[in-house]
Amino acid sequence: MGVKRLITVIVGGFFGDEGKGKVAAYIGIKENYTLAIRTGAINAGHTVFYNGREYKFRALPCASLKKDVEVLIAPGALIRLDVFFKEIEMIGRHSGIYVDKNTGIITEEHVRREEADENLTKRIGSTKQGVGAAMADRVLRRLKLASEYEELKEFIVDGLEIIEKHMSSGKILIEGTQGTFLSLYHGTYPYVTSRDVTASGILSEAGIGPKYVDEIVLVFKAFVTRVGAGPLEGELPPKEAKRMGIVEYGTVTGRPRRVAPFNFNYARRAIKLNSPTVLAITKIDALYKEAYGVKRWEDLPKEAREFIENIEDELKVPVKYIGTGPEMDHMVVREL
Ligand code: IMP
Ligand code: MG
DSSP states (O other): OOSOOEEEEEEESSSSOSSHHHHHHHHHHHTTOSEEEEOSBTTOOEEEEETTEEEEESSSOGGGGSTTSEEEEOTTOEEOHHHHHHHHHHHTOOTTEEEETTOEEOOHHHHHHHHTOHIIIIIIOOOOSSHHHHHHHHHTTOOOBGGGOGGGGGGEEOHHHHHHHHHHHSEEEEEOOSOGGGOTTTSSTTSSOSSOOSHHHHHHHHTOOGGGOOEEEEEEESEEEEOSSSOOTTOOOHHHHHHTTOOOBOTTTOOBOEEEEOOHHHHHHHHHHHOOSEEEEEOHHHHOGGGTTOOSGGGSOHHHHHHHHHHHHHHOSOEEEEEOSSBTTOEEEOOO
């Protein structure tokens, strides 16, 4: 019936901040997806440069920048009302925006509880956005869900109905948050976030059975970064990271990120945990300056191509997307 169904999941392969936002915007917008679903919560910041402007998303999926992409906040996701409405204003539309009736709502009280929690603030290095506290309330079945908020009335749906509509005549992109090793179950516990952020967790939050999925895009950055505490294999001294030109700051917190070179141990484990069909490698321009803004494989410097081919040889999963700069379309897409 209608167009062939295509369901794609985007997952982070390291510790978050792999550039999933840009990859999600690119795929969702350029490949004509009709529905974008956001999972996770507002502790995750996804940045997209689109038509020369910078957009930071914490609640909506990045593909919502395209007006005719419908948008669903997953039942397993958590938003804060002010953050949600700010982003609605940022993208400039109310139409085609849906919040599942079961989406969790974070309040000021959750934020205050995390700020007062020394284990979270001092030991774990939490973003203190109230996400863990709200998740705990959800488990204790006292968190208020989206359907209980009058302000959200015009957006509330049963997400499954929206998903079904797009399954029969569209393409669905599901955007995950953070990265595999921040998963509550599969990451470097206790230095993790408050949810499972692997492909299976993302699907569970969205409410889509695993057999419906066609494509799983696992996103690795050309180097590894981590914000907050916890192990980081091969961590470079800040001076060295600076010399290499790969210093970054957190989208939500502004904290400097810790840096390590691309890590095959992590990558292999992430592949086992997520079963990707293809890989995306972002920020190759940070390692090879002449790769900046390149859009064709042939135009990448030889060293950059070798870097990608080595990843494919080692990991045995094709690299389909290569990010070459901050703009959404600074991307090499390979025909596989
Ligand atoms: P929380 O989930 O905000 O409590 O943070 C727990 C850990 O996950 C901390 O080390 C955070 O820095 C990290 N973390 C949470 N969200 C993100 C993200 O979106 N990107 C990178 N790290 C994150
Ligand atoms: Mg981020």
